[in-house]
Amino acid sequence: xxxxxVDAHVNTSSTYVHIPFCSAVFPYCDFAVxxxxxxxxxxxxxxxxxxxxxxxxLSPLEAIFFGGGTPSHVDPSLLAKILKALSDxxxxxxxxxxxxxxxxxxxxxVRAVEIQAIGFNRVSFGAQSFDGLVLSALGRRHxxxxxxxSVEAARSSGFxxxxxxLIFGTPEETxxxxxxxxxLAIEAEPDHISCYSLTVEPGxxxxxxxxxxxxxxxxxxxxxxxxxxxxxxxxxxxxxxEVTNWAxxxxxxxxxxxxxxxxxxxxxxxGAHRYRHGARSRNVRRLDAYLDRxxxxxxxxxxxxxxAGWEHEIDRLFVGLRRSAGVRRGPGVDAFLxxxxxxxxxxxxxxxxxxxxxxxxxxxxxxxxxxxxxGLADPxx
Amino acid sequence: xxGLPVCNVTHQTRIRNFSIIAHIDHGKSTLADRLLERxxxxxxxxxxxxxxxxxxxxxxxxxxxxxxxxxxxxxxxDGETYVLNLIDTPGHVxxxxxxxxxxxACEGALLLTDAAQGVQAQxxxxxxxxxxxxxxxxxxINKIDLPAADPxxxxxxxxxxxxxxxxxxxxxSAKTGQGVDELLDRLVKDVPAPKGDPDGPLRALVxxxxxxxxxxxxxxxxxxxxxxxxxxxxxxxxTSETHEAAEIGVMTPKAEPIQTLGSGEVGYLITGVKEIDxxxxxxxxxxxxxxxxxxxxxxxxxxxxxxxxLFPTDGDDFENLREALEKLRLNDASLxxxxxxxxxxxxxxxxxxxxxxxxxIIRERLEREYxxxxxxxxxxxxxxxxxxxxxxxxxxxxxxxxxxxxRESVSEPYVRAMIxxxxxxxxxxxxxxxxxxxxxxxxxxxxxERVELDYELPLAEVVFDFFDQLKSRTKGYASLDYEPADYRxxxxxxxxxxxxxxxxxxxSSIVHRDKAQDYGKSMTSRLRALIPRQLFDVPIQAAIGGxxxxxxxxxxxxxDVIAKCYGGDVSRKKKLLQxxxxxxxxxxxxxxxxVPQEAFVAALKLDED
Ligand SMILES: Nc1nc2c(ncn2[C@@H]2O[C@H](COP(=O)(O)OP(=O)(O)OP(=O)(O)O)[C@@H](O)[C@H]2O)c(=O)[nH]1
Ligand SMILES: [Mg+2]
Numbered sequence: 001x002x003x004x005x006v007d008a009h010v011n012t013s014s015t016y017v018h019i020p021f022c023s024a025v026f027p028y029c030d031f032a033v034x035x036x037x038x039x040x041x042x043x044x045x046x047x048x049x050x051x052x053x054x055x056x057x058l059s060p061l062e063a064i065f066f067g068g069g070t071p072s073h074v075d076p077s078l079l080a081k082i083l084k085a086l087s088d089x090x091x092x093x094x095x096x097x098x099x100x101x102x103x104x105x106x107x108x109x110v111r112a113v114e115i116q117a118i119g120f121n122r123v124s125f126g127a128q129s130f131d132g133l134v135l136s137a138l139g140r141r142h143x144x145x146x147x148x149x150s151v152e153a154a155r156s157s158g159f160x161x162x163x164x165x166l167i168f169g170t171p172e173e174t175x176x177x178x179x180x181x182x183x184l185a186i187e188a189e190p191d192h193i194s195c196y197s198l199t200v201e202p203g204x205x206x207x208x209x210x211x212x213x214x215x216x217x218x219x220x221x222x223x224x225x226x227x228x229x230x231x232x233x234x235x236x237x238x239x240x241x242e243v244t245n246w247a248x249x250x251x252x253x254x255x256x257x258x259x260x261x262x263x264x265x266x267x268x269x270x271g272a273h274r275y276r277h278g279a280r281s282r283n284v285r286r287l288d289a290y291l292d293r294x295x296x297x298x299x300x301x302x303x304x305x306x307x308a309g310w311e312h313e314i315d316r317l318f319v320g321l322r323r324s325a326g327v328r329r330g331p332g333v334d335a336f337l338x339x340x341x342x343x344x345x346x347x348x349x350x351x352x353x354x355x356x357x358x359x360x361x362x363x364x365x366x367x368x369x370x371x372x373x374x375g376l377a378d379p380x381x
Numbered sequence: 382x383x384g385l386p387v388c389n390v391t392h393q394t395r396i397r398n399f400s401i402i403a404h405i406d407h408g409k410s411t412l413a414d415r416l417l418e419r420x421x422x423x424x425x426x427x428x429x430x431x432x433x434x435x436x437x438x439x440x441x442x443x444x445x446x447x448x449x450x451x452x453x454x455x456x457x458x459d460g461e462t463y464v465l466n467l468i469d470t471p472g473h474v475x476x477x478x479x480x481x482x483x484x485x486a487c488e489g490a491l492l493l494t495d496a497a498q499g500v501q502a503q504x505x506x507x508x509x510x511x512x513x514x515x516x517x518x519x520x521x522i523n524k525i526d527l528p529a530a531d532p533x534x535x536x537x538x539x540x541x542x543x544x545x546x547x548x549x550x551x552x553x554s555a556k557t558g559q560g561v562d563e564l565l566d567r568l569v570k571d572v573p574a575p576k577g578d579p580d581g582p583l584r585a586l587v588x589x590x591x592x593x594x595x596x597x598x599x600x601x602x603x604x605x606x607x608x609x610x611x612x613x614x615x616x617x618x619x620t621s622e623t624h625e626a627a628e629i630g631v632m633t634p635k636a637e638p639i640q641t642l643g644s645g646e647v648g649y650l651i652t653g654v655k656e657i658d659x660x661x662x663x664x665x666x667x668x669x670x671x672x673x674x675x676x677x678x679x680x681x682x683x684x685x686x687x688x689x690x691l692f693p694t695d696g697d698d699f700e701n702l703r704e705a706l707e708k709l710r711l712n713d714a715s716l717x718x719x720x721x722x723x724x725x726x727x728x729x730x731x732x733x734x735x736x737x738x739x740x741x742i743i744r745e746r747l748e749r750e751y752x753x754x755x756x757x758x759x760x761x762x763x764x765x766x767x768x769x770x771x772x773x774x775x776x777x778x779x780x781x782x783x784x785x786x787x788r789e790s791v792s793e794p795y796v797r798a799m800i801x802x803x804x805x806x807x808x809x810x811x812x813x814x815x816x817x818x819x820x821x822x823x824x825x826x827x828x829x830e831r832v833e834l835d836y837e838l839p840l841a842e843v844v845f846d847f848f849d850q851l852k853s854r855t856k857g858y859a860s861l862d863y864e865p866a867d868y869r870x871x872x873x874x875x876x877x878x879x880x881x882x883x884x885x886x887x888x889s890s891i892v893h894r895d896k897a898q899d900y901g902k903s904m905t906s907r908l909r910a911l912i913p914r915q916l917f918d919v920p921i922q923a924a925i926g927g928x929x930x931x932x933x934x935x936x937x938x939x940x941d942v943i944a945k946c947y948g949g950d951v952s953r954k955k956k957l958l959q960x961x962x963x964x965x966x967x968x969x970x971x972x973x974x975x976v977p978q979e980a981f982v983a984a985l986k987l988d989e990d
Contacts, residue, residue: 197940219938219939219940219941220936220939220940222940223939223940226940243942259951273950273951273952275951280951280952282950282952282953303952305952315951318951318955319951344916344973345916348916348917350916363942364939364940364941364942365916365938365939365940365941365942366941366942367941367942367958367961368916368938368941370954370955370958371958371961371962371965374955374958374959374962375962
């Protein structure tokens, strides 16, 4: 994809919907999720509908993303109810990308048809791995074989775009098991693949285990796994378009592209983040607090940062540099090229300037680039 | 002068001057609390624990850094009221200079011993110091309330060093106050009254001073002969300066002005002098009108034992650092400093300290009270270099060592160290001392179970981690005291450290030739652990005069990304990275390598096998 295409998503009308319910909370997960609270799902869907009603209308939505949690874990009628509310509030464009995250074990043939019928046309499976040992260590309930059949189910029920999420760098993984997972993922012929490294997020059970002496993921091993995946996937026709995302051309996740293009987007549900009216704001994380707030007719916002002036330019680089296409030249890029930190990164071939775009050519060092970006001083000061 | 109490000066027979001395933590300041309390000097409302430890750092660390003097009045069982001037002293070896100064203002020393720990190295060192100064030593056993207290054993240890009879040793608890009244009477009885000449020409010893931003230099004085009056013209005999006694007074413990201090009394003197260098601690004050002929014996200047470079992380802070050091020096004559330039660290100061605790405290004060962000280099002792033409000079920084071809010899400072330990640890201690190039001296039994060991060791081997090593080999039971001895010639070499092929002056160190190889190895491996991975491989080498003796590499980092960033949670990610970036501010760029501040003192923490 060219830079021009990705930058155009700054105008895509997008929204995110958070569904916090899960069958179980995984030990590395630090998202706003709950397990064993399914009885709250009805109430929650109503609250989301109410929250949608409180938001200001956007132009008809071109990208909708249901994330979680596990949206496939709740009754499809609840998802339908939320989609209807979105449509009532904002309208939904005819060719909109309507995406949900799903557990492979939830995606039976029947369920696939049901969800497709509601209006979803993209599904992203939390496949994680095709290796039984890795899956059970992650507390996952599906098997490698189930991933294949759920992809099949999605395909035959008419989903236009199918994605697999994989995770690497878990302690049980070996070089061979990771190679096998990548191979099997490619064989399943999805349209899109995301690969995340296991990270130790503060406050998760994994963080506690590491504190108590468990082996932390080794960054060099993770780098090997990432580089292996990157080359296998691009050889198989999935070029990387963002640090952790690979897709067949035309199957890039439109909602993600909006976020990285610094486009504004709406978001609903507990712990959801949005960027609207020039501010990045977030909802309260706790489910009960979210319900309480919305049910009394209040917007459940927990905090907000205005992104204006120089901050806006820094923010553009911050999000945009995650993309393989990088960012087009502008005052922020000029400041970066003049800064000592920026110059060191150029010299070490971590970033590159070409065709008037700044790109990160060693995506595994993106945080280092981000720190340099955050340190850029406003030349107007 | 109006409004000052014009009372008759206290007659010397009713004055007792004493210092409280002990090993660290044996309860000196707590006892001072009880004495202030029992004598009604401080009201219950104003009382707090270790009241005389008034500096923030003293309170945080629970130790005394600076000696404090206070005047109390005690009505004795003989019906008379006595003036007691007590000086609470620090126990830590770095501040033994404070003890020696305090002793010169007293006739007696109250020697405390922790009933559970018994006699420790500073108990002994301070007791000897008091005896050498000709003071009456009054031993007391403290902390008898502790379940682990063994006062009989402590008493027999004291008897073995001071003589006398165990029954005469008073037993107290500074915590509960038990025995404190009896102790007060004992002090009145046993501390000799001052014996100066009340009618002779004034002679008062300046035994301490501090700087007050409003009032200038405040001197603590002990009047030996004659008397000193407010408004009098005074002569400082060593500096030959003449000043007026703008205010004199006593510490109760707050400064209380009075008209006159008579012979034998202790108090403070303000002359209005603002420049601390114009007043010398140890000087003798006399009157300008009828001056004394001979000054009192003064003090030796405190000698810094270790030197370290202090550099601001932000080069623009150099002048601020100078100002801050100058201010700290106002209240701490033992702090010395001179400008130093390092290729790696820029402009800073080479500072001299009494020891590592002193160094740590100064650095902490600079960072906290003056808001400076500093890089400190590994401390070094001062070496004496002799050149072929016979000239000699001291070097306080390894960088200044001339190469082996151009110098004749190098000598290093030695100390006399005293270790007190349960007898079962003698073996491991001998081993440690030998490893540290020590010369085994004598061994004296305090009791059948505990011994005093005397050694001579190079200061450089003692001053850094020796104490930690000693503690770990003796389960914490051994204690250490040391004092400077002489300089001795040694086979010393300079080990340089190269980062990315470039020598980094701030990492150079002087070590004994036999240890250079091991030192180089542990330094490079320690630095490899401390220096974070960079965008490129960073070789770390140790070298002696251009010959590489060890090498390690910090491999280039390959992964620095938290890939997960869902749902547009951009703010959280930004904040996280911002925090990481703040953390990196504490790094110093050396060439193109980011080096954390701890790396510069890595030499201090080289693990022993
Ligand atoms: N149980 C008990 N504890 C005591 C007694 N005297 C002091 N302590 C405790 O011992 C510790 C050290 O007391 P300090 O008075 O600070 O000792 P110090 O001798 O002034 O210490 P430095 O000034 O650092 O040398 C404190 O925790 C006191 O509470 C006592 O008689 N009994
Ligand atoms: Mg004390």
